[in-house]
Amino acid sequence: MLRVENVTKIFNRGSVNEMKALDNISLYLEEGEFVTVIGGNGAGKSTLLNCIAGVYEIDAGRITLGGIDITYAPEYKRSMYIGRVFQNPLDGTAFDMTIEENLAIAYAKGKPRGLRPGITRAEAALFREKLALLGLGLEDRMKEKAGRLSGGQRQALTLLMATITKPFLLLLDEHTAALDPVTAKKVLELTDRIVKEQKLSTIMVTHNMKAALDYGTRTIMMHEGRIIMDLDSRQKKEATVEWLIEQFSRRSGTDFDNDRMLLG
């Protein structure tokens, strides 16, 4: 499905600020796998997702998706196959456009964007139906501007936008980190439901270790641009947060002093 092979990403190459954000990293994802990613600040989690999505060009290695080499494909082309939700709720929607217009842009992904009407009647009905499934009452606010939604509502909408045309791969970068704990849990549950229903191959970065263990079929831990631990679904079930912290200290050779990673 997804193959990240020996990828290295260096920021500010050749300057004093040179930073090896990804260090010869490899990650293979099977179809339908739901991987949660944990690691301290600056471990390279966002960089990994951004390199897969094509935001940054990598310095070495190869990335293939569904057998197609996408190493040098531009971001917008990869987006045809990849759905994304960002950490900042403001990043996921066009604030000055209505909810249904936002959905229409997402729904047109991979189809020609010509001079046909932006939203057909059939599409509006589909959007209403999909919005109703979110259980947030957004189906009755389709003509309201997205800028008026709360952070949690936006993340739910963005999640719907990212999956309304089924992506090969779903990338979630701490998409609940900006939400209050109750809303974060709701959005996480929604994510889990959508991922399971559509059997989506997913990579989800989170700072919340408990969430990382509770959700998904596999968990990886990153440190200094490398994967230092990889748990399959059986190991996940047995693992506890305390055990993870101990493993982190042992494998990274550093003390676990990052409470943000725990609390999210």
Added chain:
Amino acid sequence: MTTLVPLLSTLLDSLELGLIYAIMALGVFISFRTLNMPDLTVDGSFTLGAAISAVMVFNHGRPFSGLALAFLSGCIAGVCTALLVTKMKIQPLLSGILMMLALYSINIKVMGGKPNIPLLNKTVMFSFLEGASPGKYARYLFLLLILVIVIIVLFLFLKTKLGFALRATGDNDKMVRALGVNTDNMIIIGLALSNGLVAFSGAIIAQYQSFADVSMGIGMVVIGLASVIIGEVLFGTRTLLRRLSAVSLGSVTYRLIVAVSLWLGMPPTDLKLVSAVIVAIALSMTAAKDKFASLITRRANTVGKEGE
């Protein structure tokens, strides 16, 4: 009382000018608001449209082909600016300035090396209205009709799938790329459309005032911005159609302000100064509003504390 008569006739004239410049303002709206990218190409592309329209009238007697050709050439100018922005990675403001400068020379070339072309006694787009039944209102209605058609076409375009992608690019380009849209292409299409409209407006102005001049576009972008902002402040931004109409009404309002200022005795050479001040004030409006709101809450806060 005697001075009111010239005022009334200038007001009617400025109404007509407002309708024509509204098309230019709609072009500026596309770059400034829809793409969120202030584009200074406007000063050059306005004159480009006027020059091409004047040449088509003067040399070929084809006023309407002149309008079409002006629109197309404006589109090309916009594409050039967009390529500087997207492919050469030059800042939008600088790209616009470069194109504006380049167009100055190009416009003189278009006009056959002369700095202006007079069109007196030539057949222009308004000639067929001579002797029309509602008399002097015919030209006014004709211009209104053109503007309404432009607004409707623009509105319908911005409601297509392509239009959605274009609008979202100005709102949130990160999201748009994540949804599989090539934002470079959206900037190219947007700036083409924007400058096409601007040139179209310039083309009509040349035929309306019966001359084209190489310096007629100077400060045009500021006038366009003033119209956009005045329109938004006075007439609202709730829906897209409302916004487009507001920009057009903003243009008319701007012309009325100018007419009244001149009637009050302001020297015409002060016009650009006044336009710059209007735009500066209007652009600082949001900041001023916030400041004002904050002052009120602070006051309420302290007053509330004292009351306890």
